[in-house]
Amino acid sequence: MTADLRDAQWRKSTFSGDTGNCVEVASNLPGIFAVRDSKNPTGPALVVEPGAWLAFVRGLKAGALGA
Template identity: 70%
Template sequence: MSDLRGAQWRKSTYSTDNGNCVEVASNLPGVIAIRDSKNPTGPSLSFAPGAWAAFLSGVKLGALDA
């Protein structure tokens, strides 16, 4: 489990006001953290930067489309 006390959370610029958003913290060394914007005190997911980059690349390429 990562120490996220210093995390600086941000929402995507693509987010809308419908409440279905995630927030990302990428300012911590060696970890990218993700959380539900509707529940900021709830659980979060942590990824290694390389794993997060691979995920984003797959999303951008459409590799995860159903």
């Protein structure tokens, strides 16, 4: 999937420290979520549909809770 990310508003998790080893997500784009490496902001981004992103986040939360 190719997407226009020029208007993406990137953010890091509040759980990220200041180590620079983070991913950033843009959730302001219609119909997609985009993810990129914070160390390489001009590099490639992973673009996923909302259902896939929500499943990923749920899986992370379930893993963090030990479920």
